[in-house]
Amino acid sequence: MAAGLQVFGxxxxxxxxxxxxxxxxxxxxxxxxxxxxxxxxxxxPSTAKQSAKAAATEAAKSSFEIVCREWIKSYSNNWAAS
Numbered sequence: 001m002a003a004g005l006q007v008f009g010x011x012x013x014x015x016x017x018x019x020x021x022x023x024x025x026x027x028x029x030x031x032x033x034x035x036x037x038x039x040x041x042x043x044x045p046s047t048a049k050q051s052a053k054a055a056a057t058e059a060a061k062s063s064f065e066i067v068c069r070e071w072i073k074s075y076s077n078n079w080a081a082s
Contacts, residue, residue, distance in 0.1 A: 008042075008044055
């Protein structure tokens with residue numbers, strides 16, 4: 001069993017989720033370096049990743065809503081009242 005990692009006093013699993021052909025060694029090293037930078041700044045890498053993912057999801061929802069509202073605004077004057 002792989003050894004765990006202590007981050008901010010909590011045990012964290014070491015991320016071995018990627019399979020070798022799916023990610024290059026250079027990319028894996030870059031990700032490791034970025035995680036170490038976050039730890040130096042007292043930021044939990046897994047929490048930062050989750051926050052970034054949530055922000056991207058929210059941005060996608062917002063942009064879809066904006067496009068929908070613009071479409072409705074431009075085409076609603078041609079709609080018949082029901």
